[in-house]
Amino acid sequence: MNNVKGKVVVITGASSGIGEETASLLAENGAKLVLGARRIDKLEEIQQKIGDNVSIQKTDVTNAEDVNTLIETAYNDFGRVDVLINNAGLMPQSFLDKNKQDEWNQMIDVNIKGVLYGIGAALPYMRKQNSGHIINLASVAGHAVFPGSAVYSGTKYAVRAITEGLRQEEATVGSKIRTTILSPGAIDTELTDHISDKEIKKGVDELYEDAIKPDAIARAISYAINEPENASVNEFIIRPSNQIL
Numbered sequence: 001m002n003n004v005k006g007k008v009v010v011i012t013g014a015s016s017g018i019g020e021e022t023a024s025l026l027a028e029n030g031a032k033l034v035l036g037a038r039r040i041d042k043l044e045e046i047q048q049k050i051g052d053n054v055s056i057q058k059t060d061v062t063n064a065e066d067v068n069t070l071i072e073t074a075y076n077d078f079g080r081v082d083v084l085i086n087n088a089g090l091m092p093q094s095f096l097d098k099n100k101q102d103e104w105n106q107m108i109d110v111n112i113k114g115v116l117y118g119i120g121a122a123l124p125y126m127r128k129q130n131s132g133h134i135i136n137l138a139s140v141a142g143h144a145v146f147p148g149s150a151v152y153s154g155t156k157y158a159v160r161a162i163t164e165g166l167r168q169e170e171a172t173v174g175s176k177i178r179t180t181i182l183s184p185g186a187i188d189t190e191l192t193d194h195i196s197d198k199e200i201k202k203g204v205d206e207l208y209e210d211a212i213k214p215d216a217i218a219r220a221i222s223y224a225i226n227e228p229e230n231a232s233v234n235e236f237i238i239r240p241s242n243q244i245l
């Protein structure tokens with residue numbers, strides 16, 4: 001069975017890490033892709049590498065209009081919106097007493113509002129099709145809080161609450177729209193590069209010495225999409241096997 005083949009999949013934050021790796025794997029499995037991120041040069045490189053059936057769109061997920069345009073691109077180029085992967089995210093962790101308000105706002109805008117804008121933009125298309133799949137990237141930090149993770153964890157707990165709310169609402173109206181929450185542990189990507197709090201960075205770098213590659217996440221996403229339409233794979237937690245929390 002290949003329930004990925006031919007599906008139109010939109011990925012936010014597709015210019016690196018988990019988004020990029022997922023795009024490559026889904027393309028191998030025959031999906032049509034619409035990739036969004038702010039770094040259009042990186043998206044162009046990925047488009048060239050993947051080849052046919054890939055559209056790219058410069059997208060800042062903190063701007064609802066950008067996100068609407070990304071979803072419209074999928075519909076205009078491929079006639080459907082089968083899957084939205086709300087993957088764009090930031091993790092500038094810090095201790096609360098550092099009062100890094102700009103970073104708090106960035107995380108709230110990208111990690112929470114970006115996901116909501118994606119849902120808001122994609123849902124009307126999926127409701128009309130009476131099918132669709134929204135996959136949201138949470139984190140192990142959306143299951144537990146650590147010193148320094150308060151705001152990041154807050155955003156990822158919110159992603160899990162929003163996704164579960166979406167699941168229940170869609171089940172209630174019988175729309176057949178599926179939802180998946182994906183919570184990674186330490187994955188080797190650019191995510192930790194933007195931590196400005198030096199005390200936190202040291203601890204995170206130690207944790208990430210054992211980080212696993214993003215292909216583990218890409219395979220889980222592909223599995224969830226590939227399941228039959230009446231099976232909604234609602235949640236994954238994927239960590240390095242020796243990560244304690």
Ligand SMILES: NC(=O)c1ccc[n+]([C@@H]2O[C@H](COP(=O)([O-])OP(=O)(O)OC[C@H]3O[C@@H](n4cnc5c(N)ncnc54)[C@H](OP(=O)(O)O)[C@@H]3O)[C@@H](O)[C@H]2O)c1
Pocket residue numbers: 012013014015016017018019036037038039040042059060061062086087088089090091110137138139140183184185186187188189190191192
């Ligand atoms: N790596 C981990 O250990 C880990 C663990 C748990 C959860 N996660 C989650 O996994 C997701 C992917 O992260 P990653 O690990 O792959 O990190 P990454 O390599 O840093 O990728 C993050 C992506 O988000 C995009 N992005 C950031 N701000 C954006 C904005 N305003 N608008 C649009 N795109 C934006 C970036 O693209 P541009 O800069 O080009 O816009 C980039 O492509 C995130 O939601 C993250 O929280 C990762």
